[in-house]
Amino acid sequence: MKLTEVDKRLLALHYVFPVPVNRLERLFMIDPNLEKIFDFKATEFASLLNIPIRKASRLQENLNTNTTVPYDTLYEQKNIIPIPFTNSQYPDSLKNLIDPPAVLYACGNPGLLHQRFKIAIIGSRKATAYSNEAMELIVPPLVESDVIIVSGLATGADTLAHKAAIKYGGKTIAVLGHGFFHLYPKENRLLADEIIKNHLLITEYPPYVKPEKWTFPMRNRIISGLSDAVIVTEAADKSGTMSTVEHALDHGKDIFAVPGPITSALSIGPNKLIEEGAKPIWNGFQVVETLIPDH
Incomplete structure (x- = not known):
């Protein structure tokens, strides 16, 4: 570049x-x-x-x-690959943020930033088998429609989303809350290497910046900013997942939520979102029909 x-x-x-x-x-x-x-x-x-x-x-x-x-x-x-705000390759979708990253640092294929449809799939770091079952129903139709899956490489739902996109032959973008020299969590090293090789890893932080509590909430605005819509699988009532949803709502993005059992604490977040107007989904075709009606 x-x-x-x-x-x-x-x-x-x-x-x-x-x-x-x-x-x-x-x-x-x-x-x-x-x-x-x-x-x-x-x-x-x-x-x-x-x-x-x-x-x-x-x-x-x-x-x-x-x-x-x-x-x-x-x-x-x-x-x-550094992509400064002043460069023509900087994604337009992030310019709509109140606080766009001054520089995006990329490893992998930066062309994915400019593909038409991107959807964030997010949820709890303590995601259960229910999230995994949901991914199996939601991700394949998205991949078939050339939708890129965006998430944050965290443990739990993020990891499941990236792995599902790869498993079904799709593309994924992982947004980090730190610089490239300090991968977190360490158990996702092999996944990160796979994403760098065939997909895209990005961050707004120079390589030396370590993960801190405040860097991850900042990362969430990039996940929602890049995406045309956000899907929530499992999430507690107050969590980083819900902060990502708030960013998405501020920018008029569609919110989809996987309804869950009322006995599960991790279904409180999605169920409340549905009560507040999010679209309940149980397969990826519903998302495709909403975002790509002529597909």
Whole structure:
């Protein structure tokens, strides 16, 4: 992928200040091509980025120290494809977010970002056999309609969704809540390797960023932002799954939920969503008919 000089300067800035685009808006207004970022004083950074002067001083120092670092070449050596917000290959769907990632880092086939239909399948990290049974009914019709399955590579429902897409010959995108040098959970290493080889792994964090509690809720907005609709299998009433749904609702996405037994705590989330207007589903054809009516 061809990077412009603006792209390369954004990579340098993002490496030392990995924040979403909305945190950089005032900087872009003053310096739209980021030509002055290596010349700004700490006080200017503090004002433009709304950060404490001590943090602005560290930012200035780190930028000046790494002025000549060829980030694009270093990423290429690690088979990482950076897609800056300023690049034409950045997915339009993420630009609709309030806080789009300033850079997407990709491993695998970035062309999947631009395929027409993408659906998120999400649920509990403690997903039961019921989620697995649901995947068997929901995923095959989606794959047959060339829908890409998006999820978060977490244990439980995410893992089941990625594996089902692969099992039935479809494509999947996994969105990480950390940089590529710190894969989490570790037990999904083989799955991640398979996704890198034949599918797509993405994150908004530079490779060195470790997983933190706050990075996973941030990741959820990318999952919903990339997707045309969200399917919820099993989820507790208050969970990361439900935060992803909230992001999707904010952007007018269709929500589908798998109805579950009233005796299961993990069915409270989907059942409540159905009560609030989500479409109940028990097979993937229902999703296909809603999103691809002329298929």
